[in-house]
Amino acid sequence: MPGVEHCLQEAMAIPGAVGASIVDYTTGFPVATTGAAPNEDHEAAAAGTADVVQAAQSRSLFVSAVPHDLLEDLIITTAGGYHLLRLVRTDFDSRLVLYVWLDRVRGNLAVARRRMERLADELIST
């Protein structure tokens, strides 16, 4: 059965992945990390991740008025890389997001997004 470490290992196996973490987005705390982080600082990256998720979840145009139309993932692209954030929805109370940083040249956005969707699901279901 996959645990948190296994999930992050699998995330690093996504083509082009250079770093991965699971972040508590209420506190901006990296619950688990592996590989590289932007500016080599997982904690700063987690704090930034939390800001982005909170902005998307609580403010303006991303907040859907349709019931159960919840935020799934956030994708940020830069000239050098892709930053993918996938919300991990546990039944018990938690506010977690799976974050994977991809190299722009080696990474494939569509593939990575599908793999992360599966990883987030596997982490919390049997």
Add this chain to the structure above:
Amino acid sequence: MKSPTSAAPGSLLTQAAGEGRTGALVVGGPPGGTLYLVDGRVTYAESAAAPGVGELLTASGRLAPRTWQAALDTATSQARVGRVLLEQGHITQGELELCVLGATYDAAYFALAPAAAPVNFLDGAAHWLGDVVRVDAAAVVRESRRRARLLDDIFPNVRIDTAAVTPVPRPPRERITVTAAQWELLVHADGQRTPADLALLLGRAGYATVQELRRLAALGLIESPGERVAGTEPAFARVPRARASAPQSTVASPATVPDGPTVPIVTRARPGLASGDPPREAEPGPAHRPPRLARRKPGAKLPKELISQPAPPHPGTDEVLLKRIRTALRALR
């Protein structure tokens, strides 16, 4: 086992971790808490202010209370409750790890929050949950301090974290926006429940609850404890009738009892036909209450008009009471 000494819990944790000790660091309250160490690394923490793994899993409905209880009965003595839940397939490794990590950092924040508290180290003590995760003690101490700073950035009033939560009777502006989590707190805050009560009732992390409450205080939607002095409430403040799960706040309730009687006291058998009295329904006051009856002789029958009326709907305090009893019973199990 040493006698409790008053010290900074954080530095004692760092010290115990540095010595690679195994046991439990018990921090006196309130709220207090206990951090469990194995070979100098933190495996679990619990605090009265933070729901534990069992509360989180059962309050959310992820595990049936009897499933959790069965696991406790089987495995508490061998300290492998977590293992048993995994082996029986009730929960995945990922869920358990995330839940334990969340609960540990949550409880650690409350246990390590006081600058000085009676602290005791119980050598060799292990938690019944067993060894699910191990985290670096230094990371726990650092994160707890960071969380305290985050709260003060939102709204610097530590009394919010422990005082009973009272929503303001009237919002300070025309239009307000709250998140789902804030709504949940406002609906369940009744002027009696503390943040810890609300966290346990709703199965939400203690820190996340306090964080939302500080935000609500910053928005002016809950009373800031210590701010309001008794007797300064405006006499005209009217509290809306109790919603199903949020009975009237105790702070504001004296204001709803004006000097004169606002409910017409009926002295004749047939209400509504008291022709001399001006109609007083328009006056402000508790709205849906049936007219108070004149005193009757023991055993006398009610006026016919009133017998035919259906009983007024119960304002819903029963539900609140039942929920509280359920929570209390769960805590006992």
